[in-house]
Amino acid sequence: MYVAVKGGERAIDNAHRLLAEDRRGKTSTPDLTVDQIREQMKLAVDRVMTEGSVYDPDLAALALKQARGDMIEAIFLVRAYRTTLARFGSSLPVETGSMKIDRRISAAFKDVPGGQILGPTFDYTHRLIDFKLAADGGDPEEAISMDDAMPQARHVLDLLAGEGLVETPEASQDQAPPGDITRTPVEFPMDRSTRLQSLARGDEGFLLALGYSTQRGYARTHPFAGEIRVGRVAVEFQPEELGFPIQIGEMEMTECNMINQFQGSKTVPPQFTRGYGIALGHGERKAMAMALVDRSLRAGELGEERTAPSQDEEFVLSHCDNVQATGFVEHLKLPHYVDFQSELNLVRKMRRQVEDGIAFAGKEAAE
């Protein structure tokens, strides 16, 4: 005899307990500390901060622990926490040109004022599993310090802008207060500041694939990595009653300026255009992919024909948020049996019609 399934509440409670158990794993293995995650899983922490839109390494590390290493789950936790935070105001725009640099490279020039600074990078490592790390890697050799103070250097693109070879970002936009996609519903077409904000919290994998597609001919933009810089920037806030800005902290950021060829138009002579990418912490892949997609999305503004997915603002920006995407994809796990029942009835009805039709046709043929 069928009895309506009761006990959803107990099932949920028990699922939560099982989850907690699984998260901890074997208790004979020491519990992972938030400090360990923050210090040794830094790039994961940085991605959670970027896509979670909160600069708080401790919080991101804790979210990663709670999420059992699932990036999107951790990003979701951070986002949900972020919504509850009070807002005191907006900082002044951070001056990435005055960044205290850890790493800074330009693929466009052999040498630039301030120099090429490799910094901590996987780039020239051989990707061989280091089994020493599994044994007890011990402490790494100390790096040779090139310079005691973290260097500062002007943006590479500023050097070209003087000659008019590369566009300068419109000053008018700098004055406008930036949009806030977490406080106002998005509308298309989006202004560039709002668009950059969407891309900055957009999914790294999604933007990577889209950026990659532009390199393979879907809206080719002829990119050069004009400059990638990683380092610490000062965050300044100007309280209304004070009248001058005060530094309230420092953030580590990664910035990418792509340089892209531009044929020019009726009003603008040929020059290089920019694609811009930025991430909290150290996130070069994200910043580069974002810069490629940003440039691609400027097709309309630059009078280029829109033919590829990466140029389609609604397509890119409506689908780049992984918290939204995962929620909607995974909601398919929720019961849909009312809708399925409706479809089941419909398919049965249509099959009956087809069978009747076949039977009728067969009868006619026999006669």
Place this chain on the structure above:
Amino acid sequence: MSTETQDDGLEYNFAYLDEQTKRMIRRALLKAVAVPGYQVPFAGREMPMPYGWGTGGIQVTASILEPDDVLKVIDQGADDTTNAVSIRKFFQRVAGVATTEKTEGATLIQTRHRIPEMPLHEGQILVYQVPIPEPLRFLEPRETETRKMHALEEYGLMHVKLYEDIARHGHIATTYAYPVKVNDRYIMDPSPTPKFDNPKMNRCAALQLFGAGREKRIYAVPPYTDVVSLDFEDHPFEIQAWDNPCSLCGETNSFLDEVIMDDQGTRMFVCSDTDHCTTRQQQGYQGPGQEAAE
């Protein structure tokens, strides 16, 4: 509103959202009520549940909930489906309101995919969870285009789609999220409720509110508003019908779920609205399944 301190020591504002956010959502709701069927953009917040799991409905409920409300939450017509349990628990925890499974006794009902069988009465509010608020979305994926189509009342595409169904199948092949016209103006998505429920929306005594969290849209049907399912004169709108009554309560006029009983594929049909079914059984009604069991 007071701040509630929970067992786990966390503090939330009454019904989780801060008052400023509630005001923002209530303003969107007022606009939605003033223009029935029109999708009002709102600055949806990130909720502690995933997008697609009812965040729109939850934000609407949270914005209008009052301490003396009696809340009912259903999913697929049932109070005991896991996500309904989870949402009900959320509001018990952050608002401490009374909850019920009785349709009649609820002041506010949050639902996913169904409208209760029992007619709603004045003063009640039905809050729908909506995944894709745009009824034209699957005909035109671009928001910039669909907003224009609504503004110009340019609904030819929808009629063509329905007509093509008839040309191909001899009937309209849409069984849920069946488009309606509200107050003779806007075409509206009724949320993925079965078309069986569409007639209940028409001139309903209760206020119907729709929240789409991921898509950040709110819309509404005020009490006693005309809600007409799209159709053609020679192909009038029809609702689903079943060959059998409910196995448990014998109801012949409710939406039935098909339940597979064993590996041989034996089926039984029972009311999807669990409150409706149990109420009828308590009143002494019996279905063929019950009689056979005796």
